[in-house]
Amino acid sequence: MSAYLIRNANILGEQVADILVRDGVIESIGSALAADDATVVEAKGLIALPGLVDIHTHLREPGREDAETVLTGSQAAARGGYTAVFAMANTEPVADTAGVVEQVWRLGKEAGYVDVQPVGAVTVGLAGERLAELGAMADSAAQVRVFSDDGKCVHDAVLMRRALEYVKAFGGVIAQHAQEPRLTEGAQMNEGELSGILGLTGWPAVAEEAIIARDVLLTAHVDSRLHVCHLSTKGSVDIVRQAKVRGVNVTAEVTPHHLLLTDELARSYNPIFKVNPPLRTAEDVEAVRAGLADGTIDVVGTDHAPHPMEDKECEWSSAAFGMLGLEEALGVVQLTMVDTGNLTWAGVADRMSFTPAKIGRLADQGRPLVAGEPANICLYDPDAARTVDPYASASKSRNNPYADRELPGAVVATFLRGVPTVLDGKLQEISA
Amino acid sequence: MRHLLSAGDLSRDEAIQILDTAEELLNVASRPIKKLPTLRGRTVVNLFYEDSTRTRISFEAAAKRLSADVINFSAKGSSVSKGESLKDTALTLQAMGADAVVIRHHLSGAPHRLASSGWMHGAIVNAGDGTHEHPTQALLDAFTMRRHLGDLTDRRITIVGDVLHSRVARSNALLLSTLGAEVTLVAPPTLLPVGVEKWPVHTTYDLDSALHKADAVMMLRVQAERMQNAYFPSAREYSRRYGLDARRMGMLPDHAIVMHPGPMNRGMEISAEVADSVRSVIVEQVTNGVAVRMAVLYLLLSGSNESDPIPESLV
Ligand SMILES: [Zn+2]
Numbered sequence: 001m002s003a004y005l006i007r008n009a010n011i012l013g014e015q016v017a018d019i020l021v022r023d024g025v026i027e028s029i030g031s032a033l034a035a036d037d038a039t040v041v042e043a044k045g046l047i048a049l050p051g052l053v054d055i056h057t058h059l060r061e062p063g064r065e066d067a068e069t070v071l072t073g074s075q076a077a078a079r080g081g082y083t084a085v086f087a088m089a090n091t092e093p094v095a096d097t098a099g100v101v102e103q104v105w106r107l108g109k110e111a112g113y114v115d116v117q118p119v120g121a122v123t124v125g126l127a128g129e130r131l132a133e134l135g136a137m138a139d140s141a142a143q144v145r146v147f148s149d150d151g152k153c154v155h156d157a158v159l160m161r162r163a164l165e166y167v168k169a170f171g172g173v174i175a176q177h178a179q180e181p182r183l184t185e186g187a188q189m190n191e192g193e194l195s196g197i198l199g200l201t202g203w204p205a206v207a208e209e210a211i212i213a214r215d216v217l218l219t220a221h222v223d224s225r226l227h228v229c230h231l232s233t234k235g236s237v238d239i240v241r242q243a244k245v246r247g248v249n250v251t252a253e254v255t256p257h258h259l260l261l262t263d264e265l266a267r268s269y270n271p272i273f274k275v276n277p278p279l280r281t282a283e284d285v286e287a288v289r290a291g292l293a294d295g296t297i298d299v300v301g302t303d304h305a306p307h308p309m310e311d312k313e314c315e316w317s318s319a320a321f322g323m324l325g326l327e328e329a330l331g332v333v334q335l336t337m338v339d340t341g342n343l344t345w346a347g348v349a350d351r352m353s354f355t356p357a358k359i360g361r362l363a364d365q366g367r368p369l370v371a372g373e374p375a376n377i378c379l380y381d382p383d384a385a386r387t388v389d390p391y392a393s394a395s396k397s398r399n400n401p402y403a404d405r406e407l408p409g410a411v412v413a414t415f416l417r418g419v420p421t422v423l424d425g426k427l428q429e430i431s432a
Numbered sequence: 433m434r435h436l437l438s439a440g441d442l443s444r445d446e447a448i449q450i451l452d453t454a455e456e457l458l459n460v461a462s463r464p465i466k467k468l469p470t471l472r473g474r475t476v477v478n479l480f481y482e483d484s485t486r487t488r489i490s491f492e493a494a495a496k497r498l499s500a501d502v503i504n505f506s507a508k509g510s511s512v513s514k515g516e517s518l519k520d521t522a523l524t525l526q527a528m529g530a531d532a533v534v535i536r537h538h539l540s541g542a543p544h545r546l547a548s549s550g551w552m553h554g555a556i557v558n559a560g561d562g563t564h565e566h567p568t569q570a571l572l573d574a575f576t577m578r579r580h581l582g583d584l585t586d587r588r589i590t591i592v593g594d595v596l597h598s599r600v601a602r603s604n605a606l607l608l609s610t611l612g613a614e615v616t617l618v619a620p621p622t623l624l625p626v627g628v629e630k631w632p633v634h635t636t637y638d639l640d641s642a643l644h645k646a647d648a649v650m651m652l653r654v655q656a657e658r659m660q661n662a663y664f665p666s667a668r669e670y671s672r673r674y675g676l677d678a679r680r681m682g683m684l685p686d687h688a689i690v691m692h693p694g695p696m697n698r699g700m701e702i703s704a705e706v707a708d709s710v711r712s713v714i715v716e717q718v719t720n721g722v723a724v725r726m727a728v729l730y731l732l733l734s735g736s737n738e739s740d741p742i743p744e745s746l747v
Contacts, residue, residue: 193627199540199564199599202626268548269541313519313549315539317562 003027003038004420006413009048009379011369013345019048021375024418028371041423043379046412049349051083051376053366054326055146055175055253055356056229056301059085059116061107062100063092068306068396070104073326074113075394076304078421080326081378081411084357084365085114089121090151096121096132098140105142112430113421117362120144122163122174126152131163138170145361148175150229151276153211155181160215164224171361173251175227176215178236179277183207188317190263190278198266200316203278205233212236216243216250227359228252230303232277234287241296251359253301254288256325256332257401261285265401271312271319272401275305292351293342299356302329306397323401327393331407334382339408364417375418384410394427435547435556436728439567439603444610451575453727454720460497461723471500474531474733479521480559481507481537486694486718487559491534491568494725500733503528518542522551530554532733540564555732563597569693570603572724574611576717577648580689585612590642592618592674593652593701594663596625600693601652605633616642620674622663623654639674643683650691651676651702667700677703681711689713 006019011029018033019026054077060068070087077085087104089095095104101118108116120137124130126149137144147167154160154176163174184207189195191202212228216239219226228240231252240252257275262282265273273279291297305322312319325332333352337343343351357366367373385408390400414422421428433446442450460468476495478488488504495502505525525533532555535543540562547556560566574584581587589608595601595617608615609632616634617624628635636642643649654674656667664670676690684690690702690711698704707714 191626193630196596196625196627197602197631199562199602201563204626269544270548310517314517315537315542315545317539317541318518 003035004041004415004418005033005035005038006041006043006048006377006379009043009046011048012349013047019369019377021377021415021418024375026369026371026373026375029369041379041413045383046379046381047345048369049081049345049378049380050353050366050369051378051414051416052081052330052352053356053360053362054082054085054302054304054329055299055360056150056303057085057087057326058090058303058305058322059087059104060091060306062103066396067308070107070116071111072394072396073304073306074108074111074116075427076326078113078414078416079394079411079427080328081330081380081414082114082326083376083378083414083416084117084362086117086119086146086360088150089119089148090126094121094125095119096124096126098133098136101137101142101144102140114416115362115365117360118142118144119146119148119150119175122147122149122154123159128152128154128156128159131159131166134163134166134172135170138172145170145172146175146227146359147172148177148229150175150177153177153179153181155211157214157218161218161222164219164226165222168224173225173227173359175229176211177229178208178211178215180207180210183210188274189266190280192263192281194263194266198269200266205235205280208233208277209235209239212239216240216248219250220246220248224249226250230255230258230277230301231288231297232258232280232284234284237287237291237296241291244296251298251355252291252296253299254292254297255301255303256329257323258288259285259292259336260332261401266316269316271314271316272323272399272403274316274319274321275323276321289336289340289342292337298351299359300329300333300352301356302326306395307399309398312399323399324393324395324397326395328388328400328402328407330380330411331409332402334409335407338382375415377415378411379413381410381412382408384408386410433731436567436732437543437547437556437558438565439570439607442607442610447571447574447607447610450571450724450727450731451578453730454575454723457726457730458720458723466497467499468497469499470730471495471498471733474500475503475529476500476532476534476729477503477505477525477528477530479505479525479533479535481542482560484536484560487536490718490721491559491725493722495729497722498726498729500729518545519549519551522546522549525554526552532557532729534559536560538562557728557732560599562599564599565603566599567603567607568721568725568728569600570607571728572717572721573604573650573691573693574607575720575724576691576713577689580713581647584608587613587647588616588645589613590616590618590646590649591652592639592649592676594623594654594658595619595628595652596623598652604650605631609633618642618674620664639680640683643680644685646684646688648689648691649676649684650693653693653695653697654701656697656700671700675701675703676706678705681706681709684711691717693717
């Protein structure tokens, strides 16, 4: 296996040093390192981050290979600086058995661009009626630790309680898509002044907050572990903040789009901005930024949700929910968190790599950039700027809400265990 | 004015220009030969995804009286019902050379999609979209009020009923406040949209309190099925608290008029006695609809926005 000498990288924005990578691990870090056999990667002016970990990705395979495959989604992830993604369970068939999670896991290995860690469904077929074989998925080759019915909420309180209890046997976590179903029947956008004006059925903040509040109490009651997917409202931030003060084992995630975009975009009736949970108000955006800054929100998860064009080129209410994000997440985080002084680059490493790996129990992802650790590295140029072009993407889908927007930064290189998946900003061929 | 998507897009001057033009066109409608050659050679498509015979016929009559070619494209009996996308339909209409598309759709925002997607270039007229807006209905309502009440500045208009699901209420609230009227929305709290306090209107839950100073009261259609979603307990209770009956009509000032965009649920939001009373201008609303829609099509299609209302020679 070849060696790489990364020169003059700004490690976590704290220290400029060389990084020597050999045989998949970081061999040494220091100044003026030399290695004759190593390929030199000049990284002056680039931030070195641990390979990013996305706790919330939809890869669509099996079942919707027209929207994304494990390969194309992995490539998009690599281009975004990621070295691991958690693949959500709402595929066709649903990832609710050891067989399906192992299939996804194997496809990830074959693709070779990132570690694809399957998320198992909590309930059979995401139907919310009976528990899937969580233990079998945990014991499978995929070693599933994160369970979620994402796309749907485990709204039955008894089922949620049992799931929280059951996964304690193997260190699992329930990742909840918090959406009270009755309060959101037919919901199309954030409920507020604008939904009333636009005549679109509202998705009230309370439908998210009520579930989070209940789940926090259940989690405390059974002494288990809860992860809140894509938290989107000010009220949700407050509930999680209080729960953490009380010592509840809860973590929370925010998406890049909820850090940047607001419900005002629905005025266009362009479903490219239709997502679940919906884009919220500017006040909510402020609150989730503050929550991510102070650690109430632990991680950024993309909720990368590819959809074919025809599911977005239609009326708002007929359109699918969801937007892409893997290739823009880091730029959005720089724009909303770093450039605004909310977070340091070390903070970014924590929210986008260390902590998501920890929540999902990935042993050799989200590791510090020190000698002896796996060489999962993202080199990022914070001074670059780009206009987002949905067609310049590795994803199969084009439902990109940032189209034609200026975003800062560019991923220059991504290393997965010492192998460059992206170099000079270009996706590399992987010989698996 | 390139499209008519929302009553809120109209400035006071634009709204008054439409109403004044409609006034002149109403004279045409009362002549033995009802046709003007103004839109000869132009094509107007009525694209109806939702049954509404009265609105379609109104637009069709309006376009034909201006000598436009009219194509009716209804969801029933066309490729639309087989699941053709809005985009493909728009591309087809573009290929057919539609100069204006009058669209009625059960989903909010469909007219905006046609206007802003780049799929077609013609003028778009919103003929009612989902629970969003119905701007030509608001224009004909304002037109009707103006004929009875004169200038609408400071006139008090009370709109009663299912505001939450009513495109007529939205468009009327926006247009009437643009025209300087004082609008009061009356509904049970469940049928007022979240955020209504930021609209340019007053609201109250008590109908009786909103009648004695009203210059016009507009009753909205309320579907009895709404009670299945717990918006109100029963049709009878709704009717008791929010229906306009003879007792309540008696509370109105003598000059006040009663309106309804139709179709009415007699016995639900309006009693038969009120619907058929001399105060009711409901039938007149239908007549005025054609003149207002002629004015909208004329102003959208006959060249510059600053054009003289109607050339002398034609009137
Ligand atoms: Zn979700």
